[in-house]
Amino acid sequence: MSLTLIVLLPFIGAVLPAIMIRAGRNACATATGSVTLLALILLMAKAPAVISGEVFQVSYSWLPELGLNVTFFLDGLGLLFATLILGIGLLIIIYARFYLSKDDPMGRFYAFLLLFQGAMVGIVLSDNILLLLVFWELTSLSSFLLIGYWKHLPEGRQGARMALAVTGAGGLAMIAGMLILGDIVGSYDLTVILQNADLIQASPMYVPALVLILLGCFTKSAQFPFHFWLPHAMAAPTPVSAYLHSATMVKAGIFLMARMWPVLSGTPEWFYIVATAGLVTMVLGAWIAIFKHDLKGLLAYSTVSHLGLITMLLGFGTPIAAVAGVFHIINHATFKAALFMTAGIIDHETGTRDIRRLGGLLNLMPIAGTIGIISAASMAGIIPLNGFLSKEMMLEEAWHTMWLDQGWVVPLLATVGAIFSVAYSFRFIFHVWLGKPRDENLPHHPHDPPFGMWGPPALLTVLVVLIGLFPAVIAGPLVAATSSAVIGGELPEYHLALWHGLTPALGMSVIAIVVGALLLMRHGALISATANLSRPDAKAMFDCAIAKLVALSRVVSDNLHNGSLQRYLSVMIVASVAIGVSGFYAEPDHTAGTRELLDVSPAAAIGWVLLVVTSIAAVVMHHNRLLSLLLVGVIGLIVSLGFIYLSAPDLALTQISVEVVTVILMLLALNILPKETPKESLPGRKLRDGVVSIAAGLGIGGAIWAIMTRDLPNSISAYHLANSKIEGGGTNVVNVILVDFRGFDTFGEIIVLGIAALSIFALIETVTQGEAAKRLASWVVSNRRSADRHPMMMVVATRVMLPLSLMVGVYIFLRGHNEPGGGFIAGLVVSVALVMQYMASGFGWTQNRMKVNYHGMIGLGVIAAAITGASAWVAGLPFLTSGFVHVHLPIVGEFELASAMGFDLGVFLTVVGAVMLALAKLSQVERMAEHVDVNLDPMDHDPSVRIATPEKEA
């Protein structure tokens, strides 16, 4: 449990800084730090057990069907990384409190940082590779936010985008690789995968999986040729750089290679891809670092180089090299985080990071200087610091490694890399801290920063020294636990010690230090000698590639998505038909169905003939819009009759009432829209559309014919019929399904209906602005109007009918659970009754008497349905479980009062609200167009006032 908590704490805690920033910057930093500290304490509580070889595991089912479960496990490797992430994270949080200026939004910074921290911890503790992928993508996203934190800086935004593009693309490749891996093993659980090395390496899919996974690792860990994003990510605030690029994000790729080491390594493919990439990255990164004048740029390329070193060690594939790699992970994290923080201090105190302007800072900032010099010496691999130890082990392994049967390649290049490494590390020491200040006019007068800023790096530097002096005591147990987790078996013979005797590695180290120092002495000459060399600008190449991709996407989307609805619809319909046809022919069996068919009654035949005639007429005469609308009404009527005939009374009632409101709606629309459709389609187009439509119709008709001539296998309908009365308390099974069995669907549907009505509201409310308002203002009413807009007969008739029709609505609503009816139908019937009032007596008059807010009605309906559903929780039952009681009332008789009725009431209210809102808003446009004041009297010619008027005039 506490394992899950370690992962979840940073995520949960991420809201804290956002809230606590209101209480001040210290409160914000303290809250953030406490979250991390708590997670770290939980982790440390488990550390002794893990170091003694125990593995903690915890698992929850999430989507077992997909093999995706929330499973975490903690072994040595996880412990090492989690400690680095949380431990250095804590130091970074303290450091950032003092680093960030007053103008920087600190709450956001810490929130992002904790999100990132949680994602990283998730990666290193996941036992399920799918879950790991989720966290992997989360680190890409959260690091994007962190790198682009200073969003006013273009470099920050570009750097963040580049990092996201590169690591995101790698992440996609890795998803594919992981899926292949899971497919080979038959499980997505890491612990299972790690047991199946032979199975994986024997699989023909091993190489594709390997390459894809390595793409993910290499992009994340900035390995050649994907190293270019890391330096650009340096535009981030220094705490971010220190965190992401020393201990966490870039180590994620390394972590994964270490994690997968038992199953993926040991093959020639692994060796040549991983070791070579690592070697090249190590040398190249170190070489470029020598020429960087920006402190953080130097450290960035140095990071690239050191990641290459670790990658190479993992790539060697021997257990002892893996141990060296693990050890260097620890060492690099300590000295590099300290160095980044020191660089931040320098930037903070002097106002510049340009090495050419710095110098002699040790005298001005003795504490920061000591920290910086010791850490940099460790980076150079100077005895007796921890960097020396792991570099020595690396050189020792390189000495024994053959590359394409050549024994000299790896040792030589490793030594060259070490030389460069010494050169840039010494440059950091001599050009920044020692010597004389080169630029007296620094933006600020530098002095040592507050303890909060130098404390964290100082702590790390103490570790650098202690691990160097007493490696076996301080780091030994952790290295052993981690290495055995990486290797997945017996540990090889190794000694963490400063002195191994006169070994080839020692010789290589000495050469590196001497030549590196010489190189630095000739630094000026080196710079001028290489100044004219053309080096590929990765950023330009990246930008160019992105620009080409964008252009390509634009060509594709512009051609597919050209703004013509007709084209989209044609493409969609033709594609659907093609898919249907190919599916039809893919199935070999085309024998006709044998289900017994119903006889055709004369009434059905007449209905069919009417339908055919009206449908064809609706198409042929569609230029006359009013006519086609009337024909649609007739079709709707026939469909309703068809529903009655075919044992679907509820559908018939719904269809016929919907038909009424639809026709009214379209009539209102036609008042504004042109009454005629121009004849503009060319014959070719008509033919084409005709062929497409007939194909679609044949396909659909054929499909339903094939369905109806076969029996329905294994339907779940019998369940609903059997349980409708028992569990739902109603005999109208359709209604019980709507409000009970599938109430959740209905709940969603009324929400959709409400949203549609509100969208209509929004569309009409804004019509008073822009072009539309001008058009409405200059609207000329073209068609003739009746002189008697609100005829007395109709007013009187509708008024008499109102109570009757409302009663019908209530009746339909109440009986809906047992007889045809229910909330939907009742809602439509009541809407029709109300619309009749609007039509007969006019909008203004009716609106004055309708004291109902239709928006509120929609909301009320949804809430009523939700409360009914949620009230089941009170009884400890799932959402929307319904209960019912039998009630006996005089006159009305016995009926059931089911809780589902509350739900149905919600449906009813939403339907009425949505229909009325839609129609009312539509009529509002009409009124605006016609420039007529709303009538406050119900009738244009009110007979009761006729006598009074002449007298007044007289």
Add this chain to the structure above:
Amino acid sequence: MEFLVASSIGLLTTCGTYLLLRGRTFPVVIGLALLSYAVNVFLFAMGRLTINMPPILREGVTEYTDPLPQALVLTAIVISFGMTALIVVLSIRAYLEIGNDHVDGQPVGEPSEAGDKN
């Protein structure tokens, strides 16, 4: 009977699709209405056709038609109304904004770039 229903669905689909492909908004709305009928009846017919067997439980009656497609279609009919209302209003708004009722929403005098003539 099954043939009548199947052919009706096919015909409504054809008519609806043809009108959907027209270049003005109103025929498209009408086409969508026709297509909604076709789809609703299609879904309904998935439960197979029966006569005089409404899914209202009665004493002594054991055979009922399939209630499930009916329940699904019932909400579908109401939702189609919501959808129709939305496009009707959309088409009115577009007509008011650009002064014509062409589906591509191009202002008057600016034919669609792709040259997709009606």
